[in-house]
Amino acid sequence: MxxxxxxxxxxxxxxxxxxxxxxxxxxxxxxxxxxxxxxxxxxxxxxxxxxxxxxxxxxxxxxxxxxxxxxxxxxxxxxLYYLPQQLGSSSALNVFEAILLARRTRRKESGRQGLYRVRDMLRALELEEMAERPLATLSGGERQRVALAQAMVRExxxxxxxxxxxxxxxxxxxxxxxxxxxxxxxxxxxxxxxxxxxxxxxxxxxxxxxxxxxxxxxxxxxxxxxxxxxxxxxxxxxxxxxxxxxxxxxxxxxxxxxxxxx
Amino acid sequence: MTSVTPGTTHRVDSIDRYLARRRWHLLLLAGMTALVLLTFLADVAIGPGRYSLGEVFSALLSPGQATDVLAVVVWEIRLPVASMAVLVGGALALAGAEMQTILDNPLADPFTLGISSAASFGAALAIVLGWGLVPLAGTLLVTGNAFVLAMLATLSIWGISRLRGVSVQTMVLMGIAIMFFFNALLGLMQYLASSEALQQLVFWSLGSLAKASWGKVGLLLLSVALCTTIFLQARWRLTALRLGDLHARAMGIDVGRLRMTVLLCCSLLAATAVAFAGTIGFVGLVGPHIARLLVGEDQRIFLPMAALCGALIMSLTSILSKTLIPGILFPVGIVTALIGLPFFVSLILRSRKELW
Missing domain, CATH: 3.40.50.300 (P-loop containing nucleotide triphosphate hydrolases)
Structure with missing residues (x-):
């Protein structure tokens, strides 16, 4: 394995x-x-x-x-999931949506399962306070932590x-x-x-x-x-x-x- | 299920906030739908023939009981025009929204990428030289030519994108080159045209809903329905494109194929709209931007919102073009630009959000 x-x-x-x-x-x-x-x-x-x-x-x-x-x-x-080094994004997507997106492009699931997983990631990486901020307004470090959450939420x-x-x-x-x-x-x-x-x-x-x-x-x-x-x-x-x-x-x-x- | 550490309190629950935001977006969507419906009805009710609101609506609801003239005015003239306004606006805004998404450029729309110019040149071929590019009967000559050239313009942008190592920026520049190319050819046509043909050509290139018919409405509806279905099926993949190509590919998305499918749909939407209503700028660019200001970029909401914004703008334009000076029907292309632009600029300056 x-x-x-x-x-x-x-x-x-x-x-x-x-x-x-x-x-x-x-x-x-x-x-x-x-x-x-x-x-x-x-x-x-x-x-x-x-x-x-x-x-x-x-x-x-x-x-x-x-x-x-x-x-x-x-x-x-x-x-497999590859997390790029360059995270060029000027998107109006907010942090929560971006992490949910990473989950949904991996699997179809109904109900709130995906939402719970997104929240787990936000809390684990201390991002929940900024869940509603658009990606474009984040600093480089914040953006990188969001990207890591996007990676982990896909399991x-x-x-x-x-x-x-x-x-x-x-x-x-x-x-x-x-x-x-x-x-x-x-x-x-x-x-x-x-x-x-x-x-x-x-x-x-x-x-x-x-x-x-x-x-x-x-x-x-x-x-x-x-x-x-x-x-x-x-x-x-x-x-x-x-x-x-x-x-x-x-x-x-x-x-x-x-x-x-x- | 949740992994809240005991003893810690969280000031915000992101799921509640997310769901509240979603509810608000759905409410906005419903409100916008109602608004479009309202302007659509107003568009039907208002016109040069002075009929009262009651007369118009009773003719709408029970056409059998209305006078022949009124029934014809409402059912054969005003309804197709009003439907056309809503559909043309929706189609152009959808095309603009997805072109902006796949080309990663806030300035992309059917107008700036030369699709409208190509269509105008096609129309000019028919009006000035009487050339038809498709074997069609006389009345559809202009429309057919416009459609063929609009498709050709988009296909050439797509063709360029198939070359190895071509970035989206190159595609956008290619579109701009196409716009200048067809504008030059259009200028040549205008130079060669007789004064009668020139007048007709100018009228066409300013955009007009006056030649709407149920057949055209049906065709446009078909292409809007088809493309919306395809876009909505790709909603998550399209949203992922906003993270950048590499990131989207890492999520397992075949970016090249998605871009091709969506570009073909955009060309169908733009070509049909422009072929039937002439060149109408602004809507394809602004509709999506207003939608983005209102609901962000989650395509599940953004997509219908962009279409509704476009529909609302065109429907309002259709009303204004009739009522600005009673008795005169202004070309819609002029009205969208003159009335819409100041509104749009004020909206952007007021919000100052980083949208792109």
Whole structure:
């Protein structure tokens, strides 16, 4: 029971964005973090898994043992949900309507079941006070929390999050990720999350996938993956890595190994 | 079912608020329907022939007992015109509402995207040169041409959208290019036209409900009913488009196919309306905006509200065009713009909500 990716390649406009990504596994009930520098192909990989980007023949993606391939969007979106990084919306839809919409595009249901689920999400993410505000009036962070509520209200089997905390302040980053990891555990959901903040990744993810320039570099537990040598190889930085007992890991970037300049 | 943590009190219950808001929207919808019905009846009651309200309504309810002249005036002239006004307004507003939705652009409507210009050029071909694009009898020559060219204009926007990597912005720009292209051709036709044909052409391009008939009303009703059904079936998917393409696709929506279906429906609506009533701007743009101000963008409510707003505007316009100066029938296209625009601008400035 898991999400697996094997031999996945992805071509866009004749350019190879992902090349033979192999042996990735994401298990239910825990967060798998997808890390790597800009342009490594993190978003493309998530979109490829979600079926939003065409993957090359021979790529093999399975969810709970079932091969997904390039299957049609609609049936796929019942089990998988990709949360985009860019949430461009100037819509007059209000927060409640937007979350209900996410629910209704997933399943037809009568009665108030859907409404209750929407309210649960609003309360869980402390959004109920702004339930009637149009999306266009929300701040970036509020919009991101609404998007997360939209994702969770669909109750997907696997959730693919593209930098879900990029617009959040420190308080909300910790709060949201803590909630997400508890929800994943309670509902036994597979969560794969692209994220830039390595400390957050180390703290909340049980498993890491590392990408660089379209290649899979490493795959394993944070302790195995996040070593100074690996960070130098992947990010070209010198970093200080600490794993204190009974405390969250500390990853402190020190310097970039290459400097800009003429 | 609910997951309220014990001990916490919630100042608002979002479900209650949501349901209250929905009730209010349904009430608005009912009110708007009543208003349209009222203006429709007023449109039937008012006209150059000085009949009293009682006479008109008794002719409506029991046509057998009215005098022949009155029965003809009410049943063959005023009712088709009034029905046409409501349907043309509804059709243009529906087309505008969905074009704005699928093209993600608040300025999209059949007029700004060149569909009306194309239709005018088609009409000009018939009026000035006597060319018919469809094998039709004389009276429908103008209508047939207008319809064919309006469909052609939309299909070319759609055709462009099929090319790889074409964004909705490109589609909108394409529409604007089409508008300029057909306006230039229309200008050429006007330059070539005899003074008699020119007068006819100008009259047509200003929009008119005067040539309404039951046949046209029936055809228009058919296309409005068909497209409304298709739109309502796609109501959640259309609402999801407002979140952006990627987000909508992530929800499992085939965005390209939805856009194509809806664009074809819009072209049918706009082409039928313009072919029968000439170019009428403003309604397709403004009807949806007023609806959005009133009820937001949940398509379940927004869609019927946009149609009703369009119907109300055209129905009021039809009344005004008869009553502004008694004895003179103004072209409806002029009235919508002159009377409607200041009203619309004041509405936008007053609300100042971020609508787009």
């Amino acid at each position: 898991s999400l697996t990716v094997n031999h996945l390649s992805c071509l866009m406009g004749g350019r190879l964005i992902l090349e033979n990504i192999d042996g990735l596994v994401a298990r239910p009930g825990e967060i798998t973090a997808l890390i790597g520098p800009n342009g490594a192909g993190k978003s493309t990989l998530l979109k490829g898994i979600a079926g939003l980007e065409h993957v090359a023949a021979g790529s093999r993606i399975t969810l709970d043992g079932q091969a997904l391939g390039n299957s049609a969007l609609a049936p796929r979106a019942e089990h 997907p089997r696997a959730l693919l999050l593209d930098e879900p905390t990029s617009a959040l302040d420190l308080h909300h980053q910790l709060q949201v990720l803590d909630w997400l990891s508890r929800r994943a555990q309670e509902t036994s959901t597979i969560v794969v999350m692209a994220i830039h903040d390595l400390s957050l990744a180390a703290r909340f993810a049980a498993h890491l996938w590392v990408l660089k320039e379209g290649h899979g570099v490493a795959c394993g537990s944070p302790g195995d993956v996040l070593t100074p040598a690996r960070l130098r190889e992947v990010y070209a930085i010198e970093a200080h890595v600490e794993w204190p007992e009974n405390e969250p890991p500390r990853i402190t970037p020190l310097t970039a190994t290459r400097r800009l300049g003429i």
